Amino acid sequence: MTHDSTLHAAPLTEDGAGGWVVTGHAEVCRILADHDTFSSRVSRHLAVPNGMDPPEHSRYRALIEPHFSAARMAELAPRCQAICDDLVGTLAHGDAIEAMAGLADPFALRLQCAFLGWNDSRHTPLQDWIQQKNAAVASGDPQALEAVAHSFDTTIRTILAERRSRSDAFPDDITTALLHSTLDGQPLDDAVLVSILRNWTVGELGTIAASAGILLHWLATHPDLQSALRRQPEDITAANDEILRIHAPLPSNRRITTRACTLAGIDLPAGARLTLMWGAANRDASVFDAPLECRPARSPAANLLYGAGIHACPGAGMSRMALDTLIRTTLARTRHIEPARAIETQPASSPASGFALLGLHLHPLSPEKSA
Numbered sequence: 496m497t498h499d500s501t502l503h504a505a506p507l508t509e510d511g512a513g514g515w516v517v518t519g520h521a522e523v524c525r526i527l528a529d530h531d532t533f534s535s536r537v538s539r540h541l542a543v544p545n546g547m548d549p550p551e552h553s554r555y556r557a558l559i560e561p562h563f564s565a566a567r568m569a570e571l572a573p574r575c576q577a578i579c580d581d582l583v584g585t586l587a588h589g590d591a592i593e594a595m596a597g598l599a600d601p602f603a604l605r606l607q608c609a610f611l612g613w614n615d616s617r618h619t620p621l622q623d624w625i626q627q628k629n630a631a632v633a634s635g636d637p638q639a640l641e642a643v644a645h646s647f648d649t650t651i652r653t654i655l656a657e658r659r660s661r662s663d664a665f666p667d668d669i670t671t672a673l674l675h676s677t678l679d680g681q682p683l684d685d686a687v688l689v690s691i692l693r694n695w696t697v698g699e700l701g702t703i704a705a706s707a708g709i710l711l712h713w714l715a716t717h718p719d720l721q722s723a724l725r726r727q728p729e730d731i732t733a734a735n736d737e738i739l740r741i742h743a744p745l746p747s748n749r750r751i752t753t754r755a756c757t758l759a760g761i762d763l764p765a766g767a768r769l770t771l772m773w774g775a776a777n778r779d780a781s782v783f784d785a786p787l788e789c790r791p792a793r794s795p796a797a798n799l800l801y802g803a804g805i806h807a808c809p810g811a812g813m814s815r816m817a818l819d820t821l822i823r824t825t826l827a828r829t830r831h832i833e834p835a836r837a838i839e840t841q842p843a844s845s846p847a848s849g850f851a852l853l854g855l856h857l858h859p860l861s862p863e864k865s866a
Contacts, residue, residue, distance in 0.1 A: 507759035514768035518775035579824035591835035599707035612668025705744040705849030734791040743774030
């Protein structure tokens with residue numbers, strides 16, 4: 496699967512609905528660097544901090560970044576390894592599996608709950624909510640989407656209320672730390688807390704699961720790279736970034752112009768709505784030689800997988816650690832990964848990326864089926 500529908504498109508085109516689609520790498524980088532002209536305030540909903548511009552963005556970004564520190568990631572790494580050992584160990588039996596529901600989705604769910612300090616009782620409600628969200632997105636019904644969003648915000652507010660009422664019963668995890676955080680000497684209000692936690696769950700669950708599915712599918716369909724990474728697992732992180740450069744787990748992001756400007760030779764008015772296509776920019780042949788070829792040794796400097804500038808993903812280190820652990824564990828605990836004909840593989844429906852269904856065989860190290 497090449498995902499090259501916009502490979503040769505003009506860098507800026509009209510979307511047919513009054514907005515513009517940005518596919519050129521240079522144009523996307525210019526937008527990311529010029530937040531005075533291209534604002535992130537594109538939604539009527541509070542989005543902390545990715546829906547903010549400086550100086551407000553800078554204040555909230557400084558509040559969030561310590562939660563993704565090297566020390567926090569070192570604490571999370573053993574739990575991530577245990578999650579991967581459990582999931583891969585259970586599924587590496589050689590029979591056909593549907594790897595999104597069986598591996599990618601639970602991996603993302605359990606990882607994020609571990610990161611946030613949410614116990615196992617949250618897994619099923621969150622999984623149910625994800626299914627409801629996917630159905631609402633597929634339906635295109637704005638009322639259904641609004642209802643699902645409200646339901647999730649209510650869940651987060653319930654978690655916050657439990658933490659406040661029973662503070663001694665919970666560890667000093669990231670959710671508790673957020674509750675104790677202050678900005679300009681004042682505690683964070685619930686709207687801000689809900690926005691942050693929504694971003695770390697709604698956003699990250701989908702992106703991490705999509706990334707896991709994309710990587711597993713790529714290795715299953717590119718046995719030469721799979722073999723190379725089995726021999727040299729130290730190359731896994733670079734290979735993951737390169738695969739996800741080609742097949743973006745997060746399709747797009749939005750901006751709005753604050754003033755009249757010229758982009759790719761086209762005059763845009765103030766208020767023009769722009770959709771930045773990450774995958775297309777990351778396959779721009781003027782920047783990446785043979786852009787559809789996976790070259791793990793390629794310089795990562797131009798890769799926009801985790802964005803760039805002030806809005807670069809604060810959780811990039813966590814994502815790389817988690818995906819590295821998943822792929823490393825899967826390769827270490829199997830002798831071969833290949834597509835499963837018995838289970839149809841289906842791409843995810845727009846606006847999602849990756850796969851809705853992913854049929855795989857994870858063949859164990861021993862020819863016999865693992866227990």
